[in-house]
Amino acid sequence: MPSLGADMEAGTLVEWLKRPGDRVKRGDIVAVVETQKGAIEVDIFEEGVIERWLVEPGTTVPVGTPLPLIAGTQSTPMAKLSEVTAVPAAPVPVAPPRVEQPPAAGRVRVSPAARRLAAERGVSLDRLTGSGPEGAILYGDVERAAAAEPLPRPAVPKRLDLAEMRRAIAAAMARSKREIPHYYLSTTVDLTRSLAWTEAANVTRPPAQRLLLVALLLKAVALALGEAPEFNGFFTAEGFQPGAGIHLGTAIAIRGGGLVAPAIRDADKLSLDELMAQLRDLVARARSGALRSSELSDPTITVTNLGERSVETVFGVIYPPQVALVGFGMPVERPWVVAGKIAPRRVITATLAADHRASDGHRGALFLADIDRRLQSPEKL
Amino acid sequence: MTRDDITAVLIDELGRIAPETDASRLDPNAELRDELDIDSMDFLNLVTALAERLVIEIPETDYPKLATLGHAVDYLVERLGVAAVTSSEQSEPHHRGPPALGSESS
Numbered sequence: 001m002p003s004l005g006a007d008m009e010a011g012t013l014v015e016w017l018k019r020p021g022d023r024v025k026r027g028d029i030v031a032v033v034e035t036q037k038g039a040i041e042v043d044i045f046e047e048g049v050i051e052r053w054l055v056e057p058g059t060t061v062p063v064g065t066p067l068p069l070i071a072g073t074q075s076t077p078m079a080k081l082s083e084v085t086a087v088p089a090a091p092v093p094v095a096p097p098r099v100e101q102p103p104a105a106g107r108v109r110v111s112p113a114a115r116r117l118a119a120e121r122g123v124s125l126d127r128l129t130g131s132g133p134e135g136a137i138l139y140g141d142v143e144r145a146a147a148a149e150p151l152p153r154p155a156v157p158k159r160l161d162l163a164e165m166r167r168a169i170a171a172a173m174a175r176s177k178r179e180i181p182h183y184y185l186s187t188t189v190d191l192t193r194s195l196a197w198t199e200a201a202n203v204t205r206p207p208a209q210r211l212l213l214v215a216l217l218l219k220a221v222a223l224a225l226g227e228a229p230e231f232n233g234f235f236t237a238e239g240f241q242p243g244a245g246i247h248l249g250t251a252i253a254i255r256g257g258g259l260v261a262p263a264i265r266d267a268d269k270l271s272l273d274e275l276m277a278q279l280r281d282l283v284a285r286a287r288s289g290a291l292r293s294s295e296l297s298d299p300t301i302t303v304t305n306l307g308e309r310s311v312e313t314v315f316g317v318i319y320p321p322q323v324a325l326v327g328f329g330m331p332v333e334r335p336w337v338v339a340g341k342i343a344p345r346r347v348i349t350a351t352l353a354a355d356h357r358a359s360d361g362h363r364g365a366l367f368l369a370d371i372d373r374r375l376q377s378p379e380k381l
Numbered sequence: 382m383t384r385d386d387i388t389a390v391l392i393d394e395l396g397r398i399a400p401e402t403d404a405s406r407l408d409p410n411a412e413l414r415d416e417l418d419i420d421s422m423d424f425l426n427l428v429t430a431l432a433e434r435l436v437i438e439i440p441e442t443d444y445p446k447l448a449t450l451g452h453a454v455d456y457l458v459e460r461l462g463v464a465a466v467t468s469s470e471q472s473e474p475h476h477r478g479p480p481a482l483g484s485e486s487s
Contacts, residue, residue, distance in 0.1 A: 307420045
């Protein structure tokens with residue numbers, strides 16, 4: 001069971017997407033689990049053949065519990081069996097340290113097909129009586145219930161449980177404010193060049209290929225992090241651990257409340273077009289509740305962008321165990337001194353919330369100033 | 382394609398972006414961004430969908446003309462008319478902020 005954040009302790013296996021005997025490679029989606037962040041697709045980090053499943057659908061297991069048993073690749077003749085979790089860094093547990101107690105009322109068994117149909121049709125499983133063994137809810141039960149109460153278009157993305165997401169945010173943010181000694185820095189960035197460059201680039205592009213300013217902001221942060229590694233990584237019991245790559249957690253607001261910050265991996269190596277395409281895909285999937293486990297566990301820093309119709313400044317709360325959050329407020333037009341004269345300019349407030357255990361304000365200031373400098377040369381982003 | 386058809390396409394696409402609201406009951410004069418709580422990524426997705434479904438070009442500089450439901454329908458009717466008929470009238474720009482600004486909020 002992958003950890004999708006500091007706040008996650010357990011998850012429920014919903015269904016397997018691969019069968020024993022199937023060959024899998026890094027990045028393949030092998031299972032769906034239900035977590036506080038909604039239904040999440042689990043992608044795998046190892047290559048090999050699925051030997052068998054170690055967890056039955058419907059079971060809630062602690063983070064770190066191995067899900068599949070994977071045999072090594074064919075190149076290893078004496079197929080080395082390794083129990084893997086979807087989390088690369090997690091140690092392989094010999095036995096799960098503890099098993100989550102099922103809910104007091106007793107867990108209702110639901111077939112994967114039934115669960116999927118229920119999600120699609122917006123049928124609440126709580127109110128259903130199953131016709132299967134031990135009252136298990138079957139596909140037909142959901143079908144009948146769906147026919148009985150036809151629902152209009154669901155009010156919120158169907159795979160998201162906003163109440164659960166609220167609890168996850170509460171746990172992570174409470175831990176952040178309890179443990180992380182934040183310091184804050186702020187600077188105002190002239191956007192004239194970046195906006196002019198974006199507008200010029202978009203003139204010849206169809207809407208599907210247009211850039212938004214946010215792509216430039218993300219790239220500037222990613223490049224600046226290359227020079228400021230102490231803001232990219234995690235703070236653990238051993239102290240600061242630099243991230244293995246620059247994976248920007250991109251805060252995405254969910255309609256109806258809540259937010260998630262899935263990763264754009266290796267953002268420093270992506271072109272603006274690639275970054276924009278990934279962001280569009282990520283926003284769409286975040287809002288429909290179809291993120292992958294690695295996207296939620298990977299971020300090495302978070303970037304939050306308030307966008308239009310908001311306010312000028314955001315003071316971020318770091319998402320543990322990360323050590324920094326870069327925030328952008330709403331771009332505004334302000335009187336600005338340009339070459340000794342006052343001129344109207346579009347500006348944005350960039351802020352940094354950073355963990356004082358991992359870095360100091362002087363380095364933070366250099367990092368923020370570097371983001372500003374890079375936004376003055378958008379053609380180099 | 383009639384004006385009603387175009388309105389239906391627009392309302393359908395707005396409904397995809399803001400599924401929790403009833404886009405057919407929108408005040409035609411209200412700002413879409415405020416009424417439907419849409420950010421610039423949503424807006425870009427709307428423009429992308431409209432351009433593809435109606436097979437028209439929507440330059441970024443025209444985004445302000447899509448600010449309200451009423452103005453957006455006027456604009457789309459005009460764009461489609463331009464494709465079929467030679468004469469077209471310039472519509473009033475209903476200015477609201479520059480294009481290409483930030484994206485999703487947190």
